[in-house]
Amino acid sequence: MKEKHIDPLIYFDFLRFSLHENAEVPHSLIYMDWDALYNFGRKQTILGVLYYGLTKLSNSDYRPNGQQILKWYSGYLSIERANKQTYKDASALTELLYKKYRVKSCVLKGQANALMYPDPYMRIPGDIDLWTDAETLDILRISRDLDKHGEIGYHHIELSYFKTPVEIHFFPSFMGNIWHEYKLRRFFNNRKEAQFKMLTPLPDNLGSIYTLTDDFNRVFQLSHLMHHFFFEGIGLRQMIDYYYLLSKGFTDEERIETNRILQQVGMYKFASAVMYVMKDILGLNDKYLLMPPNKRIGKILMSEILQSGNFGFYDKRYSFAGKSVYSQYFLEIYRNLHFALDFPSETLWGRPVSRWWHMIYKAWLRRQIRKNIE
Numbered sequence: 613m614k615e616k617h618i619d620p621l622i623y624f625d626f627l628r629f630s631l632h633e634n635a636e637v638p639h640s641l642i643y644m645d646w647d648a649l650y651n652f653g654r655k656q657t658i659l660g661v662l663y664y665g666l667t668k669l670s671n672s673d674y675r676p677n678g679q680q681i682l683k684w685y686s687g688y689l690s691i692e693r694a695n696k697q698t699y700k701d702a703s704a705l706t707e708l709l710y711k712k713y714r715v716k717s718c719v720l721k722g723q724a725n726a727l728m729y730p731d732p733y734m735r736i737p738g739d740i741d742l743w744t745d746a747e748t749l750d751i752l753r754i755s756r757d758l759d760k761h762g763e764i765g766y767h768h769i770e771l772s773y774f775k776t777p778v779e780i781h782f783f784p785s786f787m788g789n790i791w792h793e794y795k796l797r798r799f800f801n802n803r804k805e806a807q808f809k810m811l812t813p814l815p816d817n818l819g820s821i822y823t824l825t826d827d828f829n830r831v832f833q834l835s836h837l838m839h840h841f842f843f844e845g846i847g848l849r850q851m852i853d854y855y856y857l858l859s860k861g862f863t864d865e866e867r868i869e870t871n872r873i874l875q876q877v878g879m880y881k882f883a884s885a886v887m888y889v890m891k892d893i894l895g896l897n898d899k900y901l902l903m904p905p906n907k908r909i910g911k912i913l914m915s916e917i918l919q920s921g922n923f924g925f926y927d928k929r930y931s932f933a934g935k936s937v938y939s940q941y942f943l944e945i946y947r948n949l950h951f952a953l954d955f956p957s958e959t960l961w962g963r964p965v966s967r968w969w970h971m972i973y974k975a976w977l978r979r980q981i982r983k984n985i986e
Contacts, residue, residue, distance in 0.1 A: 619643075620918060623652050627848075628895040630665025631855065633730070635895075637672055646676040650684065656848040656917075660734035663688045692733040696818060699723055701774035702740045703819020709744065713754050716808040717744045718822035720784055721836065721853070724812075727823065728856040732815045736849065739777040741768070745808055748782045752981055755780055764977050766970040785835040788842055788963035792878040796835060799873055803828045829857055830870045830902070831877070838882045841913065842948055842958055845920030851889050858890060858900045867902055874902075878957055885909035889917070909954055 625638035626649065653659035663684050669675040676684065702723050709715040718724075720741040729735050744751060755762050755769045762770040767786050771778040784800055787793040803825070812823045824832065833854055840846040862870070874880040884903050888910020890896040944967075948959040 641674045646680045657736045660691045695733045698737040698776045699814045699818040701776040715746045717742045718807045724823040725853040743781045788958040796877040855894045885913045
């Protein structure tokens, strides 16, 4: 059945209402199609966030009917169950790596982000991303000990050991431009030791995990957003993660330092587009913005978010799934040419070159496994 077209501004009104604890019920609620909003929440992987807003409508004449409420509540319960499992697995993996291999780890994104939300079960979970204090070859050795068939990527190796899929990272993130990536990884390494010190308890005695420091996280999560903007696509879930991170606040000195790093690693312009989404779409207060928003590029970013959904799963223009490595390579170049004027270092002499380096490095990693581990 063809989905009814609703002005997305109505969705954004309700999203801001869901994010802000003391927000007034939006006037546009009278026009809300709750089934269409439900589909929008699924596409953007923010169903739990929107349900949180729905729970604040107990006295509204325009809340959904009983059958719709049941559907939303059922969706939330499913998210809650998935979160509990992911929390338990993240804690168990943290403990396993240290007790068996003496390796310290911290959680990147995912459940560490979920802890920043007002309800730690409202964020739809994905896999578990871990960064460790081990060397790359040691990570490969440990991963092969736990899972003989985990796929090797450029910056992580996949691991199937618990119910929740795991990615153990050699380094947290990367850039398309190799020079910018060098400086980004230097930043990561300079702040690395502090990332294994913040032991954070999980809700309902589900265990504990190590989480990132805010100064590190502000740069790391932007690099993650930027990577997915240029490859596959990006959704509102990742933007809301960043909203809650910035909402924790920072000093003027911390803002200046973060912006200095963003300029060094070539992310400042993209960050200014993200600030447009933070302010105009999510309603973040100006005092939490890292820099003035770039409205023009921000609208381009927002258009991509609406068209692609979570990690590009709903993008009808480009489909990377099932394509060969070479087909993905040329499709990515074609897609990113649309952003070449604003981001030439990523799209023209960045990713077209770095993808070959990624291929060579992954081949070297596989060779090391055959030579030293298998």
